[in-house]
Amino acid sequence: MSSDDGFVIIDKPSGITSHDVVAQLRKKFGTKRVGHAGTLDPMATGVLVIGINNATKFLQYITEGKKRYLGTIRLGQSTITDDREGDVVETHDCSAISDEAIRLKLQSQIGIIMQKPSKVSAKKIGGERAYDLVREGKEVDLPAREVTIYSIEILEIRHDNFVDIDIDVECSSGTYIRSIARDLGDSLKVGGHLTALRRTQVDPFSLNHAMSIEDCQLLPLASTIGALMPVRQIDVMERNELTFGRALTRSTFDGPGVAIAPDGEVAAIIENREYGAQPLTVFVS
Numbered sequence: 001m002s003s004d005d006g007f008v009i010i011d012k013p014s015g016i017t018s019h020d021v022v023a024q025l026r027k028k029f030g031t032k033r034v035g036h037a038g039t040l041d042p043m044a045t046g047v048l049v050i051g052i053n054n055a056t057k058f059l060q061y062i063t064e065g066k067k068r069y070l071g072t073i074r075l076g077q078s079t080i081t082d083d084r085e086g087d088v089v090e091t092h093d094c095s096a097i098s099d100e101a102i103r104l105k106l107q108s109q110i111g112i113i114m115q116k117p118s119k120v121s122a123k124k125i126g127g128e129r130a131y132d133l134v135r136e137g138k139e140v141d142l143p144a145r146e147v148t149i150y151s152i153e154i155l156e157i158r159h160d161n162f163v164d165i166d167i168d169v170e171c172s173s174g175t176y177i178r179s180i181a182r183d184l185g186d187s188l189k190v191g192g193h194l195t196a197l198r199r200t201q202v203d204p205f206s207l208n209h210a211m212s213i214e215d216c217q218l219l220p221l222a223s224t225i226g227a228l229m230p231v232r233q234i235d236v237m238e239r240n241e242l243t244f245g246r247a248l249t250r251s252t253f254d255g256p257g258v259a260i261a262p263d264g265e266v267a268a269i270i271e272n273r274e275y276g277a278q279p280l281t282v283f284v285s
Helices: 020-030 052-062 099-107 130-135 176-185 221-227 238-243
Strands: 007-010 034-035 045-052 067-074 077-078 089-092 112-116 145-159 164-173 192-202 232-233 257-260 264-273 276-282
Touching: 007 020, 007 221, 007 232, 020 045, 034 052, 045 052, 045 164, 052 130, 052 221, 052 264, 067 176, 099 145, 099 164, 099 176, 112 176, 164 176, 176 192, 221 264, 238 257, 238 264
Parallel strands: 045 192, 077 192, 232 257
Antiparallel strands: 007 045, 034 045, 067 164, 067 192, 077 089, 112 145, 145 164, 257 264, 264 276
């Protein structure tokens, strides 16, 4: 485990892809071992967690965590992408839509729900990305999947030619805020799409940790990993056992955790299995 292992928390600007951010940081940190936890669409801004070198091994655990977003829904128009980037396919009069109706319909999306992803998404169908199939003019029907929406707070509702709604959403991994906008519009029979999106949190990181690509700094893995997963302090003998891929005695926590060697080095990702705390990934030798 090197001092170059760690996380970079980027406040992604609008207009670039998450992969563009990864490419820039590969050059900045001089390594190809760079990945991100949870894609942000080009339109979206906000928290993008980047793993550098061995920290990439921990990104899957961040991706599975809670997320929080600020977004703006526009009622009265539907687009092919369910956001402002796509062509408008339908326009409806929404002057009769009340604030109370909006609140009730959004309330119905809170909880464990089956949500259908946007057609223009990174989901794969038969090995091809859904957005590539749409661009080829093919019909795409993605199956609904279970997600959890913990809360939707309405911050403001504005009535003009259309109805714009600012929301604050806390949700599970895999939730599409674009789908919340689309489904709200469909339930009110006026259409809807997302006009703005900003991710404010990817547990355990928030906008308070985020920096620009130009000014970003590495958060060392050893000093930040405790906020991500349970930590087990191990002794020298246990460290040696891990170098051979051997299980340790059972940990006091369930699920994946991290073993920290006496010198503070991140030794391994471990998880209780039948024969003890089994190393899933070993970093020491």
